[in-house]
Amino acid sequence: MNTGDHFDFVIVGGGTAGCVLASRLTELADASVLLLEAGHRDRNPLIHVPVGFAKMTSGPFTWGLKTVPQRHAENREIPYAQAKVIGGGSSINALVFTRGNPMDYDRWANEEGCPGWSFAEIQQYFLRSEGNSILSGSYHGTEGPLGVSNIPDPQGMTRAFLQACQQTGMPYNPDFNGAVQEGAGAYQTTTRNGRRCSAAVGYLTPALGRSNLTVRTDCVVHRIDLDGNRATGVTYQRGGKLVSVSAGSEIIITAGAVGSPKLMLLSGIGPAGELKRHDIEVKNELQGVGKNLSDHFGVDIVAELNGPKSLDKYGRFPLMYWAALQYAMFRSGPVTSNVVEGGAFWYADTSNEVPDLQFHFLAGAGAEEGVPGVPSGSGITLNSYTLRPRSRGEITLRSANPKDQAMVNPNFLAEPEDVKTSSEGVRISCEIFSQPALRKHIRRMHNPAETPPDADGFADYARQYGRTSYHPNGTCKMGTDPMAVVDPELRVRGIDGLRICDSSIFPSLIGSNTNAPTIMVAEKAADLIRGN
Numbered sequence: 001m002n003t004g005d006h007f008d009f010v011i012v013g014g015g016t017a018g019c020v021l022a023s024r025l026t027e028l029a030d031a032s033v034l035l036l037e038a039g040h041r042d043r044n045p046l047i048h049v050p051v052g053f054a055k056m057t058s059g060p061f062t063w064g065l066k067t068v069p070q071r072h073a074e075n076r077e078i079p080y081a082q083a084k085v086i087g088g089g090s091s092i093n094a095l096v097f098t099r100g101n102p103m104d105y106d107r108w109a110n111e112e113g114c115p116g117w118s119f120a121e122i123q124q125y126f127l128r129s130e131g132n133s134i135l136s137g138s139y140h141g142t143e144g145p146l147g148v149s150n151i152p153d154p155q156g157m158t159r160a161f162l163q164a165c166q167q168t169g170m171p172y173n174p175d176f177n178g179a180v181q182e183g184a185g186a187y188q189t190t191t192r193n194g195r196r197c198s199a200a201v202g203y204l205t206p207a208l209g210r211s212n213l214t215v216r217t218d219c220v221v222h223r224i225d226l227d228g229n230r231a232t233g234v235t236y237q238r239g240g241k242l243v244s245v246s247a248g249s250e251i252i253i254t255a256g257a258v259g260s261p262k263l264m265l266l267s268g269i270g271p272a273g274e275l276k277r278h279d280i281e282v283k284n285e286l287q288g289v290g291k292n293l294s295d296h297f298g299v300d301i302v303a304e305l306n307g308p309k310s311l312d313k314y315g316r317f318p319l320m321y322w323a324a325l326q327y328a329m330f331r332s333g334p335v336t337s338n339v340v341e342g343g344a345f346w347y348a349d350t351s352n353e354v355p356d357l358q359f360h361f362l363a364g365a366g367a368e369e370g371v372p373g374v375p376s377g378s379g380i381t382l383n384s385y386t387l388r389p390r391s392r393g394e395i396t397l398r399s400a401n402p403k404d405q406a407m408v409n410p411n412f413l414a415e416p417e418d419v420k421t422s423s424e425g426v427r428i429s430c431e432i433f434s435q436p437a438l439r440k441h442i443r444r445m446h447n448p449a450e451t452p453p454d455a456d457g458f459a460d461y462a463r464q465y466g467r468t469s470y471h472p473n474g475t476c477k478m479g480t481d482p483m484a485v486v487d488p489e490l491r492v493r494g495i496d497g498l499r500i501c502d503s504s505i506f507p508s509l510i511g512s513n514t515n516a517p518t519i520m521v522a523e524k525a526a527d528l529i530r531g532n
Contacts, residue, residue, distance in 0.1 A: 005245040007034040007214070009529075010234050012221050012263065013255035014039070015088020016515060017502040017522035019199035020129075021252055022215070023145070023207040024526035032212045034245060035204075036219045036236060038259075039084035042091050048196050049327070050189065050338040051311070056092035057081045057470075058369040065258070065405055072391075072413040073297075073463045079369045080408050080468050082258055086217060087200030089256070090515050093470060094340040094360070095189040095196060097148050098176050099126055099517055100510035101354045104388075112507040113479035114488050125523035126516065131192070131202070139178045145202035146519060147192025151341050152332060154186050155363040157310050157380050158341040162186065163437035165344050165359075168428070176345060176512070182355050184344035190515065191338070194331040199519060219243075222402045224251055224267040224498065226283050231498035237402070250529060253500045254522070257472035260504040261290040261395045262406040264476065264485075269495065278400040284494045288483035289476060293393040294509045295410045296358075296385040296469035299422055299462045301429045302365050303381075304374040306443040311337060311364040312378045339367050345511075348386070348424035357425050358512065359384050359432075365446070370467045374446045382432060384425030385469050387511035390415040395475050410472065413463060422466065423458035471514045473506040489528050490521075501525035 009025050011018050014037025022035040039061075046052035047061070058064070058079065065080040083092045102119035109118035130141035133149040140148075165184030166172055173183030190197050207213055218238060225233040225244065233246035253260045264270055268283030270290060275282050314323045314334050326333035339362050345355035365379025366372055373379065393411030398404040413419050426448075433442060448461050476485040476492075485492060486505050492498040503518045510517050 007032045008249040009033045010247040011035045011252045014086045016090040016199040016518045018254035019204040020522035023203035026210045026213045035215045037217045042086050051335045053094050054367040061085050061092050068409045087198035090198040095338040096513045097188045098512035100512040104510040125520045129519045147197030154341050157363045160437045161342050161361045164432050164435035167435040181345045189338050194336045230496040254502045257475045257504040261475040264289045288485045290395040292474040292477045296471045297412045297466045298383045298385040298469035299466040300371050300383045302447040303442045304446045305378045308378045348421040382429045386421040389418045422462040426458040473503040476500045476504040477507045478505040
């Protein structure tokens with residue numbers, strides 16, 4: 001084993017949060033920082049063009065994970081895309097920029113044992129991170145590293161979707177991150193000048209020239225090294241060799257809601273029964289490690305169009321050629337589309353104070369793994385999900401071998417309330433597709449083709465076709481209760497010099513996409529670590 005490298009901070013995981021922390025901590029000129037990432041560099045050009053999202057939910061940019069059979073979703077093993085590239089989810093996601101409802105963070109602070117995390121207290125970190133090219137004021141930052149902009153020219157089918165939403169009674173909403181969340185509108189995206197602005201692009205790349213930052217990719221971390229109750233270093237494998245590095249100040253785990261609990265368990269930190277089952281020595285018993293997993297369970301409907309009216313038409317020559325040429329020459333055209341151009345926040349239960357459903361409209365069909373295309377090659381897709389699911393699952397080890405994938409069990413639709421809300425999401429999706437603005441473009445419903453117009457039929461459809469929406473969280477949750485893994489300053493309970501700073505610390509799922517909230521967590525973590 002190679003030994004001897006020493007850094008002040010070792011960050012394990014070069015995903016969204018890891019890139020933010022590597023940038024912020026190297027602003028301390030006298031602090032040396034090592035960032036370790038198991039995946040590759042983000043050199044593939046598809047990562048950096050917005051429309052490339054359609055190629056990102058499977059293949060070499062992901063770990064190829066699947067869930068264990070989902071008991072309440074027809075025992076299906078559901079593909080579970082997790083990024084295998086620097087920048088993590090921000091390098092492969094749909095670039096949708098939303099940050100949740102203020103009540104989500106107030107719930108963390110006031111009901112879930114996380115003082116300091118109310119919206120009023122964390123709003124500064126959203127503003128610090130955001131570099132919005134259009135919006136400003138008390139809800140938006142304009143100078144942050146994360147580029148945010150409008151889609152230059154939304155597709156015609158996206159505009160028809162927004163009109164159809166208004167025909168169902170939803171108001172038009174130009175800003176989901178403003179004073180009001182409800183309504184339908186075009187999403188802002190994490191793009192700058194027509195290119196994806198991942199956390200790697202926005203945060204890490206500008207920091208690469210700093211002499212106090214070292215980035216190593218293709219590193220499989222085996223364990224956090226402990227000396228009694230203190231984390232002292234990290235052991236990882238790279239190129240067939242084991243390497244040990246030490247950290248003088250802190251080790252920060254940012255491996256995500258699947259990777260962070262897996263590493264904790266491999267290091268002997270977690271439920272004793274789980275560790276003993278794999279002959280791992282119990283270093284610190286924490287019952288909550290790997291528990292409390294939640295995720296947005298997305299259910300798609302797909303329609304075949306009566307002509308080449310969606311982005312699907314650009315999948316063939318000569319239009320593919322002309323789209324590429326337009327982008328290369330003018331940085332415009334369909335390549336600037338993130339595919340998921342429009343959406344809505346609305347109500348399954350109208351008695352709720354805030355929306356409990358989110359919709360994503362895709363100006364194409366078959367863009368994501370597990371979602372079918374259409375025979376004619378031109379279709380549209382509408383996805384809906386329950387914003388605050390009650391179902392909880394877990395991450396467990398497959399074995400004590402660090403190279404073996406973790407076992408992922410989101411336990412989708414375990415709670416009746418989730419089934420009810422998901423069913424209503426499918427019903428509303430079908431209602432939107434039946435409105436005049438969209439109906440005139442639709443040849444036939446491809447999926448669901450024969451969904452009965454009743455609650456039981458929609459529930460069966462959700463169980464048969466629902467999937468992850470790529471928002472796992474909560475597996476090393478923050479709080480003060482016995483299942484909390486980290487305290488409100490993100491320090492691992494019972495271990496000195498170790499923090500977890502990613503979406504795994506969410507005590508509960510927030511009501512939107514999770515990229516911006518994860519960046520917020522990392523921004524606040526940087527202040528906590530620096531003592532600000």
